[in-house]
Amino acid sequence: MVELEPPHLDTVFHALSDPTRRAILARLARGETTVNDLAAPFQMSLPAVSKHLKVLESAGLIERGREAQWRPCKLTAAPLHEASNWIDQYRRFWEHSFDRLDNYLTALQSNKPQRKPSKKRALRAPSK
Numbered sequence: 067m068v069e070l071e072p073p074h075l076d077t078v079f080h081a082l083s084d085p086t087r088r089a090i091l092a093r094l095a096r097g098e099t100t101v102n103d104l105a106a107p108f109q110m111s112l113p114a115v116s117k118h119l120k121v122l123e124s125a126g127l128i129e130r131g132r133e134a135q136w137r138p139c140k141l142t143a144a145p146l147h148e149a150s151n152w153i154d155q156y157r158r159f160w161e162h163s164f165d166r167l168d169n170y171l172t173a174l175q176s177n178k179p180q181r182k183p184s185k186k187r188a189l190r191a192p193s194k
Contacts, residue, residue, distance in 0.1 A: 074126065075152060078145045081125035086110075087118050092143035094128060101130075101137050 081087055088102055105115040119139065122128045126145045131138045 068082065072112065074145070075149060077125045078149050081127055082149070084121075086115075087122055090115075090118060090122065091127060091141060094139060098138050098140040101139060104139060113142050 082091075086108060089107070089137065093099065093104060093107075101112070101115065101119065104119070105112050121126065123130060126142055129138050129142050131140070186193060
C-alpha cells in the first residue's frame with residue numbers, strides 16, 4: 067500500500083533537483099562548514115550561493131547557525147530519510163515486477179522444446 071506523502075516532500079525534491087544544491091549537501095555530509103567554504107568550488111557569486119542555501123534551508127535539509135561573524139551550515143538528514151522512504155515504496159514495486167518477469171521468462175525457457183538444426187527441404191508443388 068502506498069502511504070500518503072509528507073506535506074513538504076515536494077519542497078525536498080525541488081531542493082534536490084538542482085546539481086549545485088546536491089553538491090552543497092554532499093559537502094555538508096562530510097561535516098559542518100561556513101558559507102564561504104561552501105561557495106568556494108562554484109563559479110558564482112556569494113549571493114547566488116546564499117539563494118541555494120535558502121532553498122535547502124526552507125526544505126529542512128540544512129540548518130544555519132551564527133557564531134560571531136561566522137554562519138556555519140550543517141546537514142539535516144531527516145527530510146532525506148523521508149524522501150528515501152517514499153522512493154522505497156516504488157523500489158519494492160519494481161523489484162516485484164522484475165521478479166514476476168524473471169519467473170515468466172524462466173517458465174518460457176523450461177517449456178521451450180529444443181530445436182534441431184533444420185535441413186533444407188526441396189519445395190514441392192501443391193498437389194491437386
